[in-house]
Amino acid sequence: MNQPHSTDTLLAHEGRAHGQPGSPVNPPVYRQSTLLFHGTDALDAVRGTPLAYGRHGSPTTRALEKALARLEGAHAALLTPSGLSAITTALLAVLNPGDHLLMADSVYDPTRSFCDETLARLGIETTYYDPSIGAGIASLMRQNTRAVFTESPGSLTFEVQDIPAICRIAHQHDAVVLLDNTWGTPLNFRSFSHGVDVSIHAATKYIAGHSDVLMGVILITEALAQKVTRCYRQLGMTVSGDDAYLALRGLRTLSVRLERHQRNAHVLTEWLARQPEVAQILYPARPGDAGHALWQRDFTGACGLFGLVLHPQPDDAVRALLDGMTCFGMGYSWGGFESLIIPSNPSRHRTATPWLAAGPLLRIHAGLEHPDDMIADLDAGFARMRAAAAALAEA
Known part of the structure; x- marks a missing residue:
């Protein structure tokens, strides 16, 4: 051609x-x-x-x-x-x-x-x-x-x-x-x-x-x-x-897959932004993100990968969120058809710019599943985290 x-x-x-x-x-x-x-x-x-x-x-x-x-x-x-x-x-x-x-x-x-x-x-x-x-x-x-x-x-x-x-x-x-x-x-x-x-x-x-x-x-x-x-x-x-x-x-299917990944990431970040435990969403395609203006200027689209900073939570409460996921898998890499979620600690790898977030960081990849199913999985995870945090506070 x-x-x-x-x-x-x-x-x-x-x-x-x-x-x-x-x-x-x-x-x-x-x-x-x-x-x-x-x-x-x-x-x-x-x-x-x-x-x-x-x-x-x-x-x-x-x-x-x-x-x-x-x-x-x-x-x-x-x-x-x-x-x-x-x-x-x-x-x-x-x-x-x-x-x-x-x-x-x-x-x-x-x-x-x-x-x-x-x-x-x-x-x-x-x-x-x-x-x-x-x-x-x-x-x-x-x-x-x-x-x-x-x-x-x-x-x-x-x-x-x-x-x-x-x-x-x-x-x-x-x-x-x-x-x-x-x-x-x-x-x-x-x-x-x-x-x-x-x-x-x-x-x-x-x-x-x-x-x-x-x-x-x-x-x-x-x-x-x-x-x-x-x-x-x-x-x-x-x-x-x-x-x-x-x-x-x-x-051959990169374009159609990226469209779905981006759309699903948008739906998830909108839902996550309404959760009281969420301190910050790291997704350049989202208005209000620190990198949004540069993304808007230089990029023609986004993908399904983004970060989620929680308000401070006990480690065991975050584990309760992660360990019971059914739609989201837990594994390294991203970019496949499946949704993924992992905890991350950037402070271990920074030397020029310290990572200052007070709460834990989760990296999420929005896959090709239906967003309603992904939200239901996250909603159940947040419920487990709240229950675990409450139990730990009472102990």
């Missing part, structure tokens, strides 16, 4: 073979390691290219990469075995010993561990910054600052970053900007239109969408394509044809 089309049409058509009589609607799954060639001339012709060996990809993986790059406006896409491996590969590609990295303080905790341990061992210094800093990041730039890593919104505390302002300052200092865009997805935040150099997704989440695939994707500009691809190849990054097929199949 060479002509511009709407996003929904691109989702349905990209990564497919068009114009070939008798071709299947979905690209076949290629399972491959060794690839055979007819003669030494043919072997020599592919030496050192992605066509030489199965680790470098297959028609199935390349179909998914092409579709993702087209959707987000990237020069190229590279698939990795997980979202974390996409982050670590991209950071290793753009940093060298002696470099300085600026990292959002709200970042995914495994990313922080990689910076504090692996990058530190390689002689790369990380400074954590307030995610709401915007253009103020200029005060943290050094002569050796080579990269600024952003996560917008933060996946636990949901701060929306001023990505255009950060990109402008970073580029003035010859630093590249990387973004974990998993919450935004390629549909709701167009990274490269806002100045980002490397956009990263945990395709495990909304792109695949069914909680049965682990995958990451690195999307890159033409200027960084050679550098990032070289590091990616040297680290042996690859995904199977089966996983690529599942992710590509999930991608």
